[in-house]
Amino acid sequence: MHVDVDELRVSTAGPESTAAPTCFHCGERIAAGVMFTVRIDGADRMMCCLGCRAVAQSITDSGLERYYRLRESKAAKPAEPIEQAAGQLEVFDDLLLQSQFVEGTAGTARTASLILDGIHCPACCWLIEKRLSAMPGMRQAIVNFASQRATVSWDAAQLRLSAILKAVARLGYRAHPYDPRIRSAWLEAERKRQQRRLGLAGLLGMQVMMLSLAFYFTDWPDAEQVYREFFRWTALLLTVPVVFYSADAFFRNAWRDLRSRRAGMDIPVSLGILLAFLGSVEATVTGRGPVYFDSVVMFVFILLLGRYVEFRARGRALSQLDHLARVLPAMATRLERAETGLRERAVPVVALCLGDTVLVRPGETIPADGTIVEGQSSVEEALLTGEGLPRRRGPGDPVIGGSTNCESPIHVRVDRVGAETVLSRIARLVDQSQSQKPALTLLADGVATWFVYAVLILAAGVGGYWSQMQPSQWLPITVSVLVVSCPCALALAVPSALAGAIARCMRGGIVVAKANAIETLHRVSTFVFDKTGTLTLGRLVHLDTCALAERSEEECLAIAGALEHGSEHPIARALRAVTPDGADAGSERRNYPGEGMAGMIDDTPYFLGSAAFIRRMTGLDPLKLRRPAAEEGIGVTFWLANPTRVLAAFSLGDELRADANALVAWIVARGCKIVILSGDTQTAVDALGALVGVQHALGGCLPEHKVEWLRRIEEQGEVVCVIGDGINDAPVLAQAHVSVAMADATDMAQASADLILPEGKLASLRIAVETAARAIRIIRQNVAWAIGYNLLALPLAAAGAITPWMAALGMSLSSLIVIINSTRLGMGRTG
Amino acid sequence: METLFILIPLSILFVGGIAALLLWAIRSGQYDDMERPRHEIFLDDDDRAAPGQGQDRGDGEA
Structure with a gap:
């Protein structure tokens, strides 16, 4: 059997390789010679590695195998050996550390918030909730799918925090305690405040509208003027909370803008609300003239709805950042x-x-x-x-x-x-880099300011004109102009489309951390990949075993696993991941750092390591047996020998992500440039470039070089999207127009990224780009509609042809159309 | 028509009650997770009857 790592990779990374069995848990390809199974739902299911097996076992052991039937997508592959990850969690039992993020450290009833990584469908929440609730000493465990957080309350006398975190880790997720005081507490409070404002405006608005119906369709006979009065006073009573509680935020913002001498949208909005309300109050008290309470409440409600939609889109992005505010076991x-x-x-x-x-x-x-x-x-x-x-x-x-x-x-x-x-x-x-990031915003604040000035001048002009011509009409007409020109639909156009796009991306497996990335993504002309962990999995995996002597491949793997027992070297981890555990560790094991391992198994000495190491220890030359194909690329070949024979060659390599080829082909088909920019050696980068079909591959780059290179091509007018994962990538990510970080990326890389691929599926990037292009189309439609509506309605309002309630209704409808148009984004299948 | 003088204040009282209920719902986190509950029906069939128990150890699974 001639084994060539590169050949092997090409053959497996091809589109839909049907023959290769895939892991029941994570869906990844199962390497040859690997036989792990877990009994789930009455059948033995194949697993690709020890990590998946451990997680699947832990799920079935807790009696939660229904998870596999409930889930909507495959789980993420556990990033690191579960037990190793679990071992590091014990620091969280430290009381000093706990006091930073746990409530009730003085007593035993404690509560903490956890950020969860790896959740992608409600079945994940179900699984975690069930598992945690079954722990003795757990008082309450609630998992919030929308915010990907868990709140746990437990009795410290019976249960330790590290045990909770370990239980989550054993299910294949990662839980990080975080300090909720930092940002999410504010977000929470703000969300609830907005919900209260919106809910109250909606509820009271409905009542006011109901009372107003009587004004629309009834001519009050003189004998029933008393009811008219009564209805007016009731409407006034119901409008007061809407104006003074729900609309309070607009007044505050307007006041702040006025004091800082800026023209914000809230100034004409507040003016419209106050004019209409105060005019109506006067009419109610004096009993003369029309009232506009209906217009006021509807106006406030629609405005608040728009603000809320925008806030949700932004809040989701902000709360993603909390994943970085996690308390590190420092x-x-x-x-x-x-x-x-x-x-x-x-x-x-x-x-x-x-x-x-x-x-x-x-x-x-x-x-x-x-x-x-x-x-x-x-x-x-x-x-x-x-x-x-x-x-x-x-x-x-x-x-x-x-x-x-x-x-x-x-x-x-x-x-x-x-x-x-x-x-x-x-x-x-x-x-x-972040501060120097080129800004590409769609609707500049300048436009809004200009618009506000125009509206204020127009309203003043219209009010002045009508107060001269027909003094009884100046108030309703001015209010109509202010309401009609309210750029509600315009204000909704962008955030509602962004919210839809973000939701769609999330379902497609991509987290949009910074919403304005959507505006840029469809214009990207160059994609830059950092090699480690982006196109490849970023960790060594066992690719193949080639038996060279009388021992079978399984036996050789078992020996290697025994020799590497307990070592944390990536090579050892890769080998151990595919060897059955429970095997005896070899005795007299000796580690030769950077070269290999030696040890005794069943009284026979074995050596595992590089060709040079084998030659030095045994005098045998493994290179004579086989061409070391992998040595040139990113892969490595390791040899197993006893004193007389070379037994096997193990090929280890950084495996290509399953969908890397497809993505590269798609980018090329789009007509975009694609570049690999890596800190690895030029030969390794070239090997990878050849493998995925990327010609432009630069190796040996330091972070500073990458940033410099990026700045240069950005100055040439390229719109650049960088996909990276390491700490060294963070500055580059921050410099790029759009940046994408992989799931297992370092915190710092995620912090500077616009998009995060939590499931590590490169194909999601395609969904994101396509969604972004659709979002931009929809934003354009929305803006065109909103401006068109305003241009049409404004002259009518100024001419006095539109009463305030018609203006408010028209504005609501116009906003509604924008929102409906945006929801089209969220509908339909995601790739 | 005089009945309106009773009915409308009564409806305002109702609205007040509903508003209080709404504020309570918001405060107690009913609107915190708007995505998960719609899946909930598929996730739990029998043991939701006893919320917060979570003691099933999979004996009923087949």
Whole structure:
């Protein structure tokens, strides 16, 4: 069997490869030689890796296998080994840390809000809620699908927070406690305030309209003037809360605009409301002239509805940002000198000082920039540098805060903390790029200001004219002009379409974090991919095993798994993910960082590692047996040998995402340029470019270079969409016109991204672009309609042909048409 | 017609009651999640009868 990693990838990434079995849990392709099953609903289901199996097992063990029948889409593949992820959660039991985000830390009845990652259908909420509710000591667990949050209340005497978080992790989701005080509390309060205003305006508005019907169709005989009076006073009573409570926000905004000498939309709006209301009050008190309470309430209601739609669209975007405000387990293990030698002590990262020595265990994140003083290991810096494979590091070598220690414990002397670290430097780069981001907004504020001035001048002119010509008519006509010209439909045109587009994107598996990305997305002319984790999965996976001697492929995998037992090296993780667990760990295992592993199994020594390592340990040359095809690309080949024979070759590679080829083909068909911009070596980038059919591939780029390159092509007039995931990508993402971050991207990358692909499906990007194009079409229709309506109705109102109630009704209808037009976006199938 | 003097104040009282109910509903979070409840009917068939219990351990599954 001739195995070539690249060939293998091409063959599997083709469209709809029918033969390959897919994972029942996550839907990914199952590699050859992998046999994991879980019994679900009376049948053995195939799983692609240990992670999926563990999650599926945990779901069935809790008796919640109905989840699989309820769900609307496949689950996300668990990002990291469940138990490892779960192990890190114990820091959350720290009372000091809990006091930041848990209510009731003084007693045992505690409540916390959790942000959940990985939820994509209501069945996920059901699953989590069921699982948590069944835990002893859980008082209440509520999962909100709209906001992707859970509120849990538990009894600390029976249940620990880490146990709750672990239970969620075992179901394949990630839960992060967060401090709700930061932003969402404000959002919550504002949403409820708006709902109260809107609800009250609607409810009382209906009553006022009902009473007003009597005015529309009845000529009051003189004998019944008393009822007319009564109806007026009742309508006045019902309108008062609408004007003074519901419309209060417009007055405040108008007052604020006036004080800061700006012309906002709220000024003519407030003027219209107040004029109509005060005129009607006067008419009611004096018993002469018409009343316009109906117009007032309808006007306020429609305006509030528009504001609410806009707020929902914006609020959804804002609350996405809360995913970044999560409380990080910012704890480090400091080594302190004590009488009995070194003592370990958990301290917050912010308390670390220069010269402190910290212990970093395998799998942990290095808390600050420093130098290794003790221990040999390899360190994964992929998120910072884009380099795919871990680098070997020993005493005296520098390490960067934020990178991950992979193999064995190391002691690190802290050299830089806080603002001086590499991480902070990148964060500053993000801020800079964001502030210099080219603004491409559809409706500039300037237009609105101009419009408001025009309306105010027109209304004053009309009012002045009619007060001269026909003094009894000046009030209703001026009110009509103000109401008719109210740019409600115009104000709704953009937010309602954006809200529809955002909802549609969400169903298509893409989170729109910044709504104005929609305005830009359809104009993108260049797509830039960062390689690690965007076109590829960004982690090493086992691609193939090739047995070279008497042992079968399964046996070789089992031996390799035993040798790599307990190691956190990405290669070990990739191998272990496809080997059955429960196998005995090899004895006398020895780790040669950056080279390989050696160990005894059943009294036979085995060696697992690079070709050079095998040659050094056994004298055998594996390269004679097989051409190392993968070595040139992003993949690696690892060899398993005993002292006399080379047993197997394992191909590991960063696997191409299933839909990468399809997406690239679509972009090319659209006539857009496509570029790979990566921190990886040029050869690796070239290999990937050839694989997906991208000619323009740049390797060896530092974050600064990427930003520079991007700025240059943006100056040439290209509209650029960048798809990235690492911390090193964050500045580039911030610089781009539109930026997309992958689900497993680092927090910082997500923070600077406009769109997030939570399910990691590249195909969603296509949905987003197509939705954006439709949204823009609909926005144009809406704006054309709204302006057309205003232009038509304004002269009629100024001529006195429209009474205020007709103006309010026309304005409502016009707004309604805009909203209905926008809802077309949310309808229909999503890819 | 005189009955209007009774009926309209009465209806205002009703409206007041409804408004209070609405404000209560908003405050108690009835409108917090507008997306999930419409799926709820598919998710739970029997055990919603006892809300907050969540004790089923899958014995009834087939």
